[in-house]
Amino acid sequence: MTKKILVCCGTGCLANGSQALVDQFYLETKKLDVNIIPQIKETGCNGFCENGPMVTIVPAHITYYKVQPKDVSDILESLDKEPVTRLLYKDDSGKPVTSKEENPFYALQHKIVLRNTGVIDPSCFNDYLEAGGYVGLTKALAMEPIKIIEEVEKSGLRGRGGGGFSTGLKWRSCHEITGEFKYMLCNGDEGDPGAFMDRSIMEGDPHSVLEGLIIGAYAIGSHYGFLYIRDEYGLALKHMQKAIDDAKANGYLGNNILGSGFNFSCEIVRGGGAFVCGESSALMASIEGRVGEPRVKYIRSVEKGLFDSPTVLSNVESLANIPYIMTNGAENFASIGTKGSKGTKVFSLVGNVNRTGLIEVPMGITLRQLIFQIGGGIPNGKKFKAAQTGGPSGGCIPEELLDLEIDFDSLKEKGSIMGSGGIIVMDENTCMVELARYYMKFLTEESCGKCTPCREGLRAMLDILTRICEGKGELSDLDLLEELAYVTSEASLCELGKTAPNPVLSSLKYFRDEYLAHIVDKRCPAGVCPKLIKYEIIPDKCKFCGLCVKVCPVEAITGKPKTPYIINQNKCIRCGNCKSTCAFEAIYVE
Amino acid sequence: MNDKKRSIEEILITFPSAKRFSLAILQEVQKEYKYISPDNLKAISNYLAIPISDIFSMATYYKSLSLEKKGEFIIKVCDGTACHIRGSLSVLDEVKRALNINEGETTPDGLFSLEIVNCVGACAMAPVVICNQDYFGNVKLGKAKEIINSCVKAVD
Ligand SMILES: Cc1cc2nc3c(=O)[nH]c(=O)nc-3n(C[C@H](O)[C@H](O)[C@H](O)COP(=O)(O)O)c2cc1C
Ligand code: SF4
Ligand code: FES
Ligand code: FES
Numbered sequence: 206m207t208k209k210i211l212v213c214c215g216t217g218c219l220a221n222g223s224q225a226l227v228d229q230f231y232l233e234t235k236k237l238d239v240n241i242i243p244q245i246k247e248t249g250c251n252g253f254c255e256n257g258p259m260v261t262i263v264p265a266h267i268t269y270y271k272v273q274p275k276d277v278s279d280i281l282e283s284l285d286k287e288p289v290t291r292l293l294y295k296d297d298s299g300k301p302v303t304s305k306e307e308n309p310f311y312a313l314q315h316k317i318v319l320r321n322t323g324v325i326d327p328s329c330f331n332d333y334l335e336a337g338g339y340v341g342l343t344k345a346l347a348m349e350p351i352k353i354i355e356e357v358e359k360s361g362l363r364g365r366g367g368g369g370f371s372t373g374l375k376w377r378s379c380h381e382i383t384g385e386f387k388y389m390l391c392n393g394d395e396g397d398p399g400a401f402m403d404r405s406i407m408e409g410d411p412h413s414v415l416e417g418l419i420i421g422a423y424a425i426g427s428h429y430g431f432l433y434i435r436d437e438y439g440l441a442l443k444h445m446q447k448a449i450d451d452a453k454a455n456g457y458l459g460n461n462i463l464g465s466g467f468n469f470s471c472e473i474v475r476g477g478g479a480f481v482c483g484e485s486s487a488l489m490a491s492i493e494g495r496v497g498e499p500r501v502k503y504i505r506s507v508e509k510g511l512f513d514s515p516t517v518l519s520n521v522e523s524l525a526n527i528p529y530i531m532t533n534g535a536e537n538f539a540s541i542g543t544k545g546s547k548g549t550k551v552f553s554l555v556g557n558v559n560r561t562g563l564i565e566v567p568m569g570i571t572l573r574q575l576i577f578q579i580g581g582g583i584p585n586g587k588k589f590k591a592a593q594t595g596g597p598s599g600g601c602i603p604e605e606l607l608d609l610e611i612d613f614d615s616l617k618e619k620g621s622i623m624g625s626g627g628i629i630v631m632d633e634n635t636c637m638v639e640l641a642r643y644y645m646k647f648l649t650e651e652s653c654g655k656c657t658p659c660r661e662g663l664r665a666m667l668d669i670l671t672r673i674c675e676g677k678g679e680l681s682d683l684d685l686l687e688e689l690a691y692v693t694s695e696a697s698l699c700e701l702g703k704t705a706p707n708p709v710l711s712s713l714k715y716f717r718d719e720y721l722a723h724i725v726d727k728r729c730p731a732g733v734c735p736k737l738i739k740y741e742i743i744p745d746k747c748k749f750c751g752l753c754v755k756v757c758p759v760e761a762i763t764g765k766p767k768t769p770y771i772i773n774q775n776k777c778i779r780c781g782n783c784k785s786t787c788a789f790e791a792i793y794v795e
Numbered sequence: 796m797n798d799k800k801r802s803i804e805e806i807l808i809t810f811p812s813a814k815r816f817s818l819a820i821l822q823e824v825q826k827e828y829k830y831i832s833p834d835n836l837k838a839i840s841n842y843l844a845i846p847i848s849d850i851f852s853m854a855t856y857y858k859s860l861s862l863e864k865k866g867e868f869i870i871k872v873c874d875g876t877a878c879h880i881r882g883s884l885s886v887l888d889e890v891k892r893a894l895n896i897n898e899g900e901t902t903p904d905g906l907f908s909l910e911i912v913n914c915v916g917a918c919a920m921a922p923v924v925i926c927n928q929d930y931f932g933n934v935k936l937g938k939a940k941e942i943i944n945s946c947v948k949a950v951d
Binding site for chain 2: 216217219220221253254255395396397399400401404405436437439474475477478479480491492493494496497553555556557561562563596627629631635640643644647653756758778780781785786
């Protein structure tokens with residue numbers, strides 16, 4: 206069997222220089238004997254971007270991390286010998302591990318959606334076929350559409366775009382409506398700040414999304430579809446377009462797909478960069494060439510959606526599950542996960558955690574497993590404080606709930622939501638009040654402004670939170686916040702406004718004492734809010750090296766030779782440069 | 796990089812004259828000219844036969860479109876949540892000082908624009924700064940100048 210060298214060329218690894226690495230592999234393999242030249246493949250994201258560029262050798266299943274062009278010759282030389290130890294990942298005990306499965310970051314993962322991501326070349330049609338691609342579609346096209354819907358219902362798949370509504374049920378309601386034109390849409394807008402699941406799926410395995418879309422179209426009776434993808438996602442756009450072109454050329458899109466008599470075509474629409482355009486009616490308005498504002502909910506898109514025709518919108522990750530379900534059967538899928546949430550979920554595990562990246566785990570895993578086993582705990586020996594799930598529409602989960610088995614229902618019960626799968630880990634140096642202010646600012650900017658409660662309510666909440674962060678808050682502000690939260694969530698038109706108060710409410714619930722510290726003591730316990738902190742030099746620890754003086758942008762630090770330096774509080778802009786530069790930990794925040 | 800820019804007519808002709816292409820056309824014009832000029836607003840409205848006010852509201856609504864000319868280099872500091880809690884605001888402050896402009900502004904020489912963006916999908920490498928198409932991950936304090944210089948050099 207020819208050896209393959211898989212070079213990760215997802216956005217993260219490209220940023221870390223994997224293109225130069227690929228070039229170097231081509232250059233150096235040219236010199237090898239033709240009979241042993243390994244095949245070089247550029248794959249999608251392996252999820253562990255922080256340690257990229259990643260290189261995997263198959264069939265030996267050796268994975269290397271942080272590989273540089275200068276390492277290429279060593280890797281090639283080692284192909285039939287022992288692996289290059291210095292490029293292996295070291296597990297928590299410091300032992301080098303060769304395969305991904307032994308790497309604690311991957312050990313608990315279960316890949317369905319990401320089954321091909323990082324393994325195949327996403328721009329190569331044959332790679333997808335060889336990996337079992339389009340088997341699901343072939344099977345589906347031989348079935349009655351209603352049988353497909355029953356299968357998807359039986360699998361228990363719930364929409365991964367945030368709402369968690371049953372995908373099968375949604376397809377069924379559209380299937381039951383008669384209409385000449387129906388549309389099948391894919392939501393690749395991914396606006397949640399701090400999440401990149403859909404990006405990696407589209408980049409790394411675009412055909413699986415496309416196959417899901419075609420199966421969905423056949424099930425509901427649609428002959429035309431759109432994929433709405435963020436304009437910033439350059440590589441995802443490129444790979445999706447290539448997938449569409451290749452599928453067309455090979456008879457998987459267009460007229461009479463695989464001789465079944467079924468016709469379906471689709472095109473990509475690039476998003477305009479507005480968070481609210483991820484909402485279903487706003488997204489449809491945007492495809493129609495209008496301003497992306499949501500509309501009232503009582504008009505259902507399955508009846509009257511895009512161009513007033515019956516329409517189904519499914520999220521990228523939801524669709525990527527479909528080929529797996531059709532190929533392996535609903536029972537197989539439903540055997541994974543919890544009672545109410547089947548299958549796996551892709552999460553982006555980011556923030557203050559040792560191992561950050563994209564992971565896919567069975568529903569029902571605990572936050573503790575996610576953060577401490579996969580994530581390897583909190584860096585620099587700091588304490589875990591909370592994890593935010595569901596982004597700006599979700600809430601925070603505090604330490605006492607670390608053993609919560611996460612699925613759609615358990616998170617909702619605790620005042621957060623699953624959302625699209627962002628998990629942001631926060632340590633003791635994250636200020637929960639400032640985080641609430643951050644989300645409120647994001648939502649205020651992203652509110653489309655169509656309805657008053659959201660437009661004005663969010664602004665009013667932002668003003669209060671800003672005041673509190675600046676030490677100008679009053680105790681009565683907390684009641685006012687709760688009141689505004691109530692009105693906004695009751696009276697807003699779309700889910701953006703309705704869920705906007707969640708981050709505030711959940712942090713008030715679990716971290717009320719932090720709000721009180723800001724309001725009563727005028728103190729930011731986490732040392733974040735600039736108006737409430739100051740940087741000071743501990744005289745005993747200062748070694749007069751003068752590094753802080755060099756990095757201070759405003760010349761606030763002064764000192765004479767051989768005496769501890771001093772920070773002029775009137776000049777200091779609290780940028781933190783000095784603290785992050787000091788090698789002796791002589792600077793502290795108060 | 797000073798290739799001749801395509802004329803507005805050359806851009807328009809690549810799209811069918813239907814309302815649903817208005818966003819795509821605006822994005823294309825933005826990419827080519829770095830902004831949507833009043834004349835181009837008019838040209839698009841004529842081509843699609845829809846009121847200029849509709850085109851104008853699109854151009855002001857969508858974040859990726861701008862009515863003012865952007866710099867040759869667009870520096871985007873990510874302030875998505877992952878970047879935020881890893882100190883993106885300090886990075887932003889530093890870039891502001893290095894360029895001597897605020898977010899949303901362009902340097903007087905027309906070389907740099909500074910923008911804040913919400914997550915560019917590279918959260919594992921937070922904090923992230925993007926200059927045109929180049930991503931810089933794990934940006935440490937004190938690195939802003941270096942990043943800016945390296946973008947300029949890459950093009951020279
Ligand atoms: C403000 C807002 C933003 C949203 N953004 C996204 C998004 O970026 N991607 C997505 O798939 N769904 C998003 N949704 C959810 C969609 O409205 C819709 O429920 C989903 O795409 C349906 O697909 P699913 O059933 O497969 O989850 C958003 C909803 C709201 C209210
Ligand atoms: S809730 Fe907010 S985003 Fe949704 S329609 Fe109203 S103003 Fe627009
Ligand atoms: S891009 Fe290579 S691991 Fe994510
Ligand atoms: S939050 Fe900055 S890249 Fe995602």
